[in-house]
């Protein structure tokens with residue numbers, strides 16, 4: 001039985017969404033990694049289509065985490081502040097290059113007294129979105145601490161980082177510098193007007209998808225090579241043939 005909702009038409013990605021600022025981007029390629037495109041065309045994405053990738057949204061209290069998620073998932077905006085108690089989450093289903101892909105967006109509490117509960121949900125994140133308020137310097141300064149806490153529960157080499165001010169102001173230059181320092185992709189968004197929100201989450205989905213497919217290819221490549229070596233460890237030709245085949249179909 002398929003319990004997942006069908007992918008909405010406006011959640012279909014046929015191309016790689018571009019970064020907002022080239023100077024603070026996870027990568028600036030125009031298209032998906034060629035191996036990813038090729039794997040999708042040849043239906044070799046393994047378990048990626050069945051996986052749910054976890055994205056955590058962290059940051060000081062009242063910086064706009066809940067509003068950001070609600071703007072994207074429900075297209076709503078509430079000007080009244082209601083603190084998140086512990087955590088909450090929304091599921092979003094995408095189709096990327098013809099492959100279904102799901103993101104679980106975890107909204108965590110920024111209030112100190114709920115931090116302890118919220119941090120127990122950090123583990124297993126594939127992307128971390130750090131939100132701050134561009135009108136509040138302290139919330140930008142605290143982004144590094146939020147990152148340190150989130151990375152305690154995750155493998156730093158395996159997560160994608162996004163730094164997102166929820167409201168515009170003149171502090172953008174400082175924010176860009178912080179994004180570069182922590183190697184995060186920078187996205188200025190407005191949950192109030194909806195500006196850049198859709199583009200931002202599409203980018204998160206696309207880059208998380210890309211990382212998943214590349215990891216899957218690595219895994220199946222390693223497994224394939226291990227099998228070949230195990231079956232006939234003396235036959236170097238066989239090993240080379242397998243590698244060459246991989247190289248010709250996927251650059």
Ligand SMILES: Nc1nc2c(ncn2[C@@H]2O[C@H](COP(=O)(O)OP(=O)(O)OP(=O)(O)O)[C@@H](O)[C@H]2O)c(=O)[nH]1
Pocket residue numbers: 059060061062063064065066067068078079080081082083084085108109110111166167189190191192193
């Ligand atoms: N003008 C403007 N206000 C915003 C924006 N995003 C959020 N806000 C306001 O900021 C306040 C806090 O927003 P929330 O999304 O609840 O903040 P949060 O980070 O989830 O807060 P915690 O749950 O305490 O961690 C609310 O009053 C929102 O209306 C925005 O893009 N523009």
